[in-house]
Amino acid sequence: MKTIGIIGGGQLGLMIAEQARLLGARTVCLDPAADAPAAAVCDDHIVGRFDDPAAVEELCRRSDVVTYEFENVPGDILIPLCDKYHIPQGYRPLYDSQDRLREKTNAREHGLRTPRFAAVDDEASLRAAVAQIGLPAVLKTRTLGYDGHGQAVLRTEEDLARALPLLAVPCILEEFVPFDFEASIVMVADDERIVSFPIGRNVHRDGILDLCFVPAEVDGEVLARMRRESERFMRSCGYRGILAIEYFVRGGEIYFNEMAPRPHNSGHYTIEGATTNQFRELARYLLGEPLQEPRLVAPTVMKNILGQDLEAAQRIAAACPPHVYVHLYGKSECRPKRKMGHITFVGMTAPEYEAAWASRFVK
Ligand code: AMP
Numbered sequence: 001m002k003t004i005g006i007i008g009g010g011q012l013g014l015m016i017a018e019q020a021r022l023l024g025a026r027t028v029c030l031d032p033a034a035d036a037p038a039a040a041v042c043d044d045h046i047v048g049r050f051d052d053p054a055a056v057e058e059l060c061r062r063s064d065v066v067t068y069e070f071e072n073v074p075g076d077i078l079i080p081l082c083d084k085y086h087i088p089q090g091y092r093p094l095y096d097s098q099d100r101l102r103e104k105t106n107a108r109e110h111g112l113r114t115p116r117f118a119a120v121d122d123e124a125s126l127r128a129a130v131a132q133i134g135l136p137a138v139l140k141t142r143t144l145g146y147d148g149h150g151q152a153v154l155r156t157e158e159d160l161a162r163a164l165p166l167l168a169v170p171c172i173l174e175e176f177v178p179f180d181f182e183a184s185i186v187m188v189a190d191d192e193r194i195v196s197f198p199i200g201r202n203v204h205r206d207g208i209l210d211l212c213f214v215p216a217e218v219d220g221e222v223l224a225r226m227r228r229e230s231e232r233f234m235r236s237c238g239y240r241g242i243l244a245i246e247y248f249v250r251g252g253e254i255y256f257n258e259m260a261p262r263p264h265n266s267g268h269y270t271i272e273g274a275t276t277n278q279f280r281e282l283a284r285y286l287l288g289e290p291l292q293e294p295r296l297v298a299p300t301v302m303k304n305i306l307g308q309d310l311e312a313a314q315r316i317a318a319a320c321p322p323h324v325y326v327h328l329y330g331k332s333e334c335r336p337k338r339k340m341g342h343i344t345f346v347g348m349t350a351p352e353y354e355a356a357w358a359s360r361f362v363k
Helices: 011-022 055-061 076-086 092-097 102-109 123-133 157-168 220-237 280-288 306-317 350-356
Strands: 003-007 025-029 043-045 065-068 117-120 135-143 151-154 173-175 181-189 195-198 202-206 206-215 239-251 253-260 300-307 325-330 339-346
Touching: 003 011, 003 055, 011 025, 011 280, 025 055, 043 055, 043 306, 055 076, 065 092, 065 117, 065 280, 076 092, 076 239, 092 102, 092 220, 092 253, 102 117, 102 173, 102 253, 123 135, 123 157, 123 173, 135 157, 181 280, 195 220, 220 239, 220 253, 239 280, 280 339, 300 350, 306 325, 306 339
Parallel strands: 003 025, 003 065, 025 043
Antiparallel strands: 117 173, 135 151, 135 173, 181 195, 181 202, 181 239, 202 206, 206 300, 239 253, 300 339, 325 339
16 A cells, blocks of 8 residues: 655645545645644644654655645755655646746746736836836735735835835736636646646635636637646646646736646535546556546536635535535634635536525625
């Protein structure tokens, strides 16, 4: 029986472990929190920090193959371990995605269109970037930003002054894309093939994913191009394992926003809404099993459950309506804006969700 080691013990680790178990594998996760969500499902849990070389190596020693569900594992720890242990996704996709400037430069170099961007380190370079890119624009910290943290939309001169505190760390200024909608694709690749999950339309609130509607109700040609270009990008970069890419879509144009070499929140719908799911295909890849091409079972809606919606989700779980799948991650502390779970509605379209379900959640 093989053991999969997972760096990180959050909900992504939990769902990787669930699928690994169904495939007959053991799992061990590394996470600093004694009550990390994945610890409830993994066979073993190493309580340790991601920046503790001894803890990461201990995870590798106890595993046949290692993956990550957390993006900010320091390179100086992981790179030497990649030579010693089986970490088949390697460090490269993490490295390429950890810094927004490097990430967008890499996307461009490998053929994807991005919003215009410029590096910004101080007020002078911010002003130069604004002169080049124009307003509105989005100022983001280059590293450690997630779910809309560490970013500000600049529309006016006053916004510029207000955003100066962000410049305590290196930043990037991006063209503001007045997109028609956001979309993302999740792919899993081995040496032979790439499988891609059906593309959904994503709705964010306060920078955090709120809803996914699958399939994205848009021009099939745009979706086919997004898939083609994403797969070409993944091959061109030489990435293996799992990769999610988020895009802005405007007219017929698609703009790369960001990528993540781990299962993605927008792919949670695949657990019940597709014939195979992102966690399972990642586990199959890690275990050296052939990948399976996913198909959508039916139109599906995924609603993220943040702290403020936990009680509503618990009520829905108790009522257990058919084709409605409530996932609660078992986090001990509930806070507004913290991801506590998600609900997947299989056989449901966006208008049906808006008419029958949207009002049950906090606006
Ligand atoms: P990010 O952390 O880069 O994914 O940004 C979080 C959210 O902010 C995105 O999902 C968009 O809704 C919005 N956003 C970020 N960058 C831009 C941009 N350049 N133009 C328009 N909206 C953006």
